[in-house]
Amino acid sequence: MRIADEKVDIPPSASATVMTTKLDPWGAVSIEDYSKLFEEFGISSFDAILPQIDDPHTYMKRHIIFGHRDYQLVLDAMKEGKPFSVMSGFMPSGRVHLGGKMVMEEIIWHQEHGADAFVAIADMEAHSVRGVSWDKCRKMGIEEYVLSLIALGFEPAGHIYFQSHSSTVRDLAFELAGSAHFSELSAIYGFSGETSVAHMVSVIMQSADILHPQLKENGGPKPVVIPVGSDQDAHIRLTRDLARRMRKFLVEDRNEYVSVRGKAAGPDMIEAAADYLLENGCHRLKRYEEHIDVYDAAGAQDIEELVRRFEVEEGGYGFVPPASLYHRFMTGLAGGKMSSSRPESHIALTEDPKEAARKVMKAVTGGRQSLAEQKKLGGEPDGCSVYELMLFHLSDEEEELQEIYEECRNGTRMCGTCKKVAAERIKRFLEEHQRGRKAARERLREYGL
């Protein structure tokens, strides 16, 4: 019943990015080749499920979102009108740039498609990992992230919260911590004897962020998708493991029957679970001391849902392992990775629009050394930061992108032309976005902030 992870070819638009495989949520990230993420970490190809989405987000259509874990569960809920959530978080330790905008847009798209949306401002992480003071966390969380999120279209029906203000998330983190071990945190994140305990706590807080939309009070358990950059996969894997560990039952499809095994449930609870299944239409079952075998025609998914409901009624969590979407990183304007700590590499959403345009005019492109060489050999739009600006943020037209790509490759387009178009558009986008941010400031109360 679990969606099989598929090994696939690299999406054409992702294959050009050459990096080394190291997923480090706090370090400088470099990923050698996205196909390795499919092979080494079991991330599935997004292309394989794209045809099921009637009106995909631009990032989906353009293969910028290239991978997922268990997104089928979210798609099914979306199509069947069942509850599902989208959740992601932002660490308020620097200016929000175009990379943050990508996550915000993905959250908003899911909200528009029926998700109950949750956004964490990860102030406990910023404080423990980056040493940002609480005052600054608060200021930066609102000024940088929340205003942009609202300006981009996040609706007040969703939930924006600061980690340190949510006793629900902190309580859940404490529960999850009981199932997490130092050895695995050390293996995943490289924690050592020198790592502060607060840093470790912040990791568990993030797992609690991801899982708390599934609490009973939030309408859970239910599928939840986490849109992230692929460097955040370590958090997702840990949280999926914790979600499974918190279950009282393990439901397995054995083809002829479905096995419901008590993981953290004694014989009495297994007996009660069998009664619950009987009451809810599963009449052909065999009871054993440690498990129940269900032979009814109901699919494993339906039986899993019944068992989750029972588990929640008995005070458990019944968590569904969280799903995730992975997007490509943009190339930095100065070459290499776009990074918050290198202002010349990125464009912040709060940046002076003229300064942003100036950065674009100075950006490293995939162009050749001279005009003559460019005309002769053509440019290299794959990995060109200006082309990526158009692809990720500044062009709504597939035909326009196709034209730029082809003209670049065949040497009839020069970088100056692209830069002028991109500089003008980024300036206009920022002017408009910053007007939206001003309006958002007046609406903070609607969001409980």
Ligand code: SF4
């Ligand atoms: S012509 Fe345009 S797309 Fe091609 S390398 Fe130059 S800036 Fe990039």
